[in-house]
Amino acid sequence: MAAYYVCSMAGVSGQYWARTSSESDYMEATIDGRKGMSINWEGSAITRPRLVVKPERISELVDIVKNEKKYPAPVRAVGFQHSITRCAVADGGTIIDMRNFNRILEFGQGHVRVQAGVRIYDLVKALSSRGLQLCACPEFGDISAGSVACTSNRYISSRGILGQISSTVVAMKLVTPQGTKLDVTAKQPDMLNIMRSSFGLLGIVYEVTFAVRDKIGFVVERRQMDLDELSLAMAGLNIDGTGVRLTLYPFYNKAQLEIRHSVKLESKTRQWVPSLRAWGWNCCMPFVAQLLKRLVPGSGLRGKQLDILLFQAQKRFARLFHERTAEMSAVCLPRCRLPKWGRCTYTTWAFPADDFPLLIEKYVAFCRLYKRAHGFRCDLPTQAVFVPKDPASLLSYAADGNVFTLDVFSTGGRGWDDFLIDLNLFCSANGGVPLLNQTKLLSQRQAVRGLGRRLMTFKRLRRNVDRNNRLSSTFYQPLVG
Ligand SMILES: Cc1cc2nc3c(=O)[nH]c(=O)nc-3n(C[C@H](O)[C@H](O)[C@H](O)COP(=O)(O)OP(=O)(O)OC[C@H]3O[C@@H](n4cnc5c(N)ncnc54)[C@H](O)[C@@H]3O)c2cc1C
Incomplete structure (x- = not known):
């Protein structure tokens, strides 16, 4: 039996968002007076x-997807x-929380079959205890198998490891907008190619098979x-099968180049150093x-x-902890x-890898110019991750060749949204390809310019x-029609 609850209509009741005691995950929030x-x-x-x-x-x-009267569109x-x-x-529509679909169904020969609500962290640990791993290396595991199977993502790659988890999907089961069940397998490569970047617009994914x-x-x-x-250091790199991550400090004129190699597992490994780095970047740094920001409000000094x-x-960190395997x-x-x-x-764009050193120069100049003109600067360093050519999904940002993603981080706040508008203009004008679910404030024009004919298809x-826009939302509609 589906556990569901109805929200009272906006403005009618003081409490817009009706919560049940078991559903404390959903937070009531107000932004700019909007509840x-x-x-x-x-x-x-x-x-x-x-x-x-x-x-x-x-x-x-x-039933949820089929019953239009009971479960209003958009269904997300x-x-x-x-x-x-x-x-x-899903304004005015229906949100399907997939987290009850949380079972790992099968550890097979070279694959694992899971329900769509399985947490990637749980999957990574379950595979690890069997001497296995995904063919991608996610750093943040509190994400669902269903979402990463059908959206764009970017992770550091290396030999035998891809930069996009969706590209490691070898089969998928979904409910189409008409409410019918559909199995897509490796025997239908074209269909799989489309579904790996379908963003929940062609169906609700309920089961995923990943290659392991x-x-x-x-x-x-x-x-x-x-x-x-940096340009010289990058020119000397042999990036074939090598993972590369850059950290850029446009206002401090510094950079860190991180090079990652896949190696055979030794009996002695050191796990806590990479865990500490991931925790430091994802949790500690934003908090600090x-x-x-609260203690030193002036953005320049801070x-x-x-x-x-x-x-x-x-x-x-690099000096203290020489990395072991x-x-x-x-x-x-x-x-x-x-x-x-x-x-x-953060927001993300992808750029052809060949010209990336030049792009960095332009990006640094753009950031400095913007700061002079508008007083705003991103207060966190920018990251860039190398992703090798990957045409495994129709809307892959790396379909045409090797890319670097440009991941622009900030604590947000006043000035960030305006900056994003100009950043998008800059990225689009310089050959950037957006990630539809991870590029903020993207316009339709910029999406078309970046993804070209593939978006039209x-x-x-x-x-x-x-045809009835059952699954399309106010976020995706302007981008994909
Ligand atoms: C701290 C932090 C670090 C991160 N680091 C990275 C990183 O290194 N690389 C990276 O690429 N991303 C990163 N992300 C972004 C995040 O990993 C992705 O956005 C991921 O897809 C979110 O998963 P989710 O389960 O929360 O999806 P949700 O936010 O719940 O949904 C994402 C999209 O998928 C759709 N969807 C969800 N489930 C289904 C389904 N079953 N069927 C069809 N459609 C579905 C939703 O409608 C929505 O459009 C990071 C995020 C955080 C907060």
Whole structure:
């Protein structure tokens, strides 16, 4: 039996968001006077669905999608609501909380079959105890199998490890917008290619099969340098099968180059160092930055202090902990229990890898110019991750060749949204490709410019498959028609 509850209509009752005691995960929130339910990690996305349902069986899922009268459109599935955009909103519609679909169904030969609400962290640990791992290396595990199977994501790759989890999906089961069940397997490669970047618009995923492999380890080399030395350092890299992550400090003229190699697992591994780094970046750094923001409100001074603090911390960390071989599962964090005010935000674009050193120069100039003109600067360093060519999904940002993602981090606040508008103009004009669920404030024009014909193909497909816009939301509609 689906556990569901109805929200009172906006404005009619003082309490807009009706909560049951068992559903404390959903937070009431108010942003700019708008009340609703908080549906993303940083609390910037508010939605006012008519219903939130938490089905337990596939038959219930089918009924929810089919019964238009009882369950109003748009119908959006959600996992752990850890997106940073508004991609999970369902204003006036129905939110399907998938977390009751939480069983690992089968450990097979070279694959694992799971329900869509399984937490990736739990899956990573279960595989690890069997000497196995995913063919990708997620760093934040409080996310659902269903969401990563059909959306764009980016993780550090290395030999035998892909940059997008969706590309490791070998089969999927979903409920179509008409309420019928559909199995997509490796025998239908074109269909699988479409579904891996379907963003919940072509169906609600309830089961996913991921390719898995024997565990391997990795070693990391870290080098700190001035920004103007980075091009030369990158030119000397042989990135074939090598993982690369950059940390850029546009206002401090510094950078860290992190190079990762896949290696055979040794009997002695050191797990806590990579875990500490992942925790430091994802949880500690945003918290410290937000704390500093409260103590030192002036953005220029605070930005400078944070740059020095974070760069020196990275440098010391690299010196103190010469990396030994680590297991990939060590970097997968279970969750990050931070108060909403202690979290950071980011946006992501992808750029061709060949020209990336030049793009960095332009990006640094853009940031400095913007600061001079508008007084705003991102107070956290920018990251970039190398993702090798990956045409496994129709809307893959790396379909045409190797890319670097540009992940622009900030504590947000006043000036951030305006900055994003100009950043999007800059990225789009410089050949950037967006990640539909991870690029903030994206316009339709920028999406079309970045993804080109592939987006047009997806648009046509979506219209044919979902003529009544059962699954489309106010977030996706402007982007994919
Ligand atoms: C601290 C932190 C660190 C992060 N680091 C990274 C990182 O390194 N790399 C990266 O790529 N991302 C990263 N992210 C982003 C996050 O991993 C992704 O956005 C992920 O998809 C969120 O998973 P979720 O289960 O919370 O999805 P949700 O936010 O609940 O949903 C995401 C989208 O998927 C759709 N969806 C969910 N479930 C289903 C389903 N069963 N069927 C169809 N559609 C569905 C939703 O409607 C929505 O559009 C990070 C986020 C946080 C908070």
